[in-house]
Amino acid sequence: MNWAIIFETKNLILFGNGIVTTLGLLFSSLAIGAVLALIFALLLTGPSALLRWIVGAYTYIIRGTPLLIQIYLIYYGLGQLEWIQARWDTVWPWTHFKEPFFCALLAFSLNTAGYTAEMLAGAIRETNPGEIEAAQAFGMNRTQIMLRIVLPSAMRRTLPAYSNEVVMMLQSTSLASAVPSMIDITAAAGRIYSDYYLPFEAYMAAAAIYLVATFCLIGVFRLLENHFLAYLAPRTH
Amino acid sequence: MNDYYIAILQGAVLTVGVSLLALLVSIVLGLLGAGAKLSGHPTLVGLATAYTTVVRGIPDLVVMLLVFYGGTIGLNHLLEAMGSHATVDINPFLAGVLTIGFIYGAYMTETFRGAILAIPKGQMEAAWAFGMGRTQAFLRITAPQMVRYALPGFTNNWLVLIKATALVSLIGLKEMTYLAKQASAATRSPFAFFLFTAALFLVYTTVSLYALRKLNDRYSLGSKRVQL
Numbered sequence: 001m002n003w004a005i006i007f008e009t010k011n012l013i014l015f016g017n018g019i020v021t022t023l024g025l026l027f028s029s030l031a032i033g034a035v036l037a038l039i040f041a042l043l044l045t046g047p048s049a050l051l052r053w054i055v056g057a058y059t060y061i062i063r064g065t066p067l068l069i070q071i072y073l074i075y076y077g078l079g080q081l082e083w084i085q086a087r088w089d090t091v092w093p094w095t096h097f098k099e100p101f102f103c104a105l106l107a108f109s110l111n112t113a114g115y116t117a118e119m120l121a122g123a124i125r126e127t128n129p130g131e132i133e134a135a136q137a138f139g140m141n142r143t144q145i146m147l148r149i150v151l152p153s154a155m156r157r158t159l160p161a162y163s164n165e166v167v168m169m170l171q172s173t174s175l176a177s178a179v180p181s182m183i184d185i186t187a188a189a190g191r192i193y194s195d196y197y198l199p200f201e202a203y204m205a206a207a208a209i210y211l212v213a214t215f216c217l218i219g220v221f222r223l224l225e226n227h228f229l230a231y232l233a234p235r236t237h
Numbered sequence: 238m239n240d241y242y243i244a245i246l247q248g249a250v251l252t253v254g255v256s257l258l259a260l261l262v263s264i265v266l267g268l269l270g271a272g273a274k275l276s277g278h279p280t281l282v283g284l285a286t287a288y289t290t291v292v293r294g295i296p297d298l299v300v301m302l303l304v305f306y307g308g309t310i311g312l313n314h315l316l317e318a319m320g321s322h323a324t325v326d327i328n329p330f331l332a333g334v335l336t337i338g339f340i341y342g343a344y345m346t347e348t349f350r351g352a353i354l355a356i357p358k359g360q361m362e363a364a365w366a367f368g369m370g371r372t373q374a375f376l377r378i379t380a381p382q383m384v385r386y387a388l389p390g391f392t393n394n395w396l397v398l399i400k401a402t403a404l405v406s407l408i409g410l411k412e413m414t415y416l417a418k419q420a421s422a423a424t425r426s427p428f429a430f431f432l433f434t435a436a437l438f439l440v441y442t443t444v445s446l447y448a449l450r451k452l453n454d455r456y457s458l459g460s461k462r463v464q465l
Binding site for chain 2: 177211
């Protein structure tokens with residue numbers, strides 16, 4: 001055991017950079033994924049059968065294949081297509097496909113959007129019919145009912161499932177280390193392993209960081225649930 | 238070009254092998270964990286809680302790398318300390334099966350615990366009244382009914398487990414993801430190979446989903462369904 005090396009300034013900085021990359025990937029993919037998920041969920045519960053089918057097929061494929069393969073498809077696969085090769089030197093947005101961070105971010109965002117869309121669509125479908133009838137009785141139209149009644153309640157009810165998804169996403173970001181030149185927490189540990197031949201210490205340190213991050217996220221979501229789902233809690237007095 | 242597709246198909250056999258063996262390990266660990274959590278014995282409950290909390294808080298990939306690389310060095314240090322000069326290499330197949338089994342054992346523990354708790358208490362009391370022992374009551378009363386309650390969670394865990402087997406390619410097991418990556422490097426046409434592998438995974442998850450749905454129908458026979 002040689003824990004002193006982990007705590008050398010150089011290696012602490014390496015892990016620090018890893019944490020910044022991991023959290024950056026996590027929060028940006030969650031933000032992009034949430035916007036996409038909202039659109040997809042509205043399409044999944046919307047009136048158009050064709051759009052329902054297309055989005056349904058999308059979430060089915062995203063949820064049925066490993067994230068690692070989705071990352072490989074975007075990072076290695078898209079770069080092979082001549083259509084993109086012809087554009088990625090000059091034409092925005094294709095220039096980004098040369099950057100590993102962008103490719104990882106795209107893969108994570110599309111992935112979390114697929115899972116979150118299904119959760120949100122489920123919550124929208126389970127909205128109490130009485131609430132919608134009441135809104136119709138008030139003379140609200142479809143958009144108004146969505147914005148004022150269904151979405152605020154459905155988003156709250158998705159919170160417990162979404163907290164699981166966020167924790168899963170944090171752990172999934174470790175796959176970014178499979179993309180060369182990305183230094184997230186796992187890749188930082190990998191570098192310390194190869195520099196000092198200390199795999200046990202390096203990966204244990206990474207595991208500890210992930211564990212702390214997981215507990216922090218769970219704590220934050222517990223606070224959010226106490227706040228936003230207080231009206232659903234059983235009566236205590 | 239075609240040879241690569243055939244190689245990936247052969248890799249698929251390995252993927253199925255890793256996932257099924259890992260499933261077996263995870264079911265055993267899950268049953269042990271659920272038993273420990275429900276035993277009421279403070280040490281056992283503490284151990285099982287630590288197991289499920291820690292494992293579910295760390296990425297699968299990190300656990301896998303820790304077991305594969307850390308475990309190899311640990312074993313070799315141990316052998317050296319015992320005065321042996323032999324060095325061992327952990328087989329990636331075994332490491333993959335054991336780590337995936339170990340990780341999903343934690344998820345199975347929670348699924349099985351919930352399923353056992355969902356069985357009405359009176360059932361157990363009736364079994365005791367009939368004079369059944371612990372083992373008999375488990376095999377005759379708990380296990381068959383548990384399947385009904387555990388199947389939805391089990392299905393989810395199984396689908397996630399299948400997808401986790403792609404990670405074993407990162408510790409060098411030549412399953413389909415690994416072979417697809419190798420084929421891409423050799424032919425410089427990664428898109429088709431990764432798409433093919435993704436399709437194979439989709440077939441695997443679809444077939445599993447279909448089979449487990451049939452099983453679910455079989456086990457839900459006789460349970461009341463309420464129509465809203």
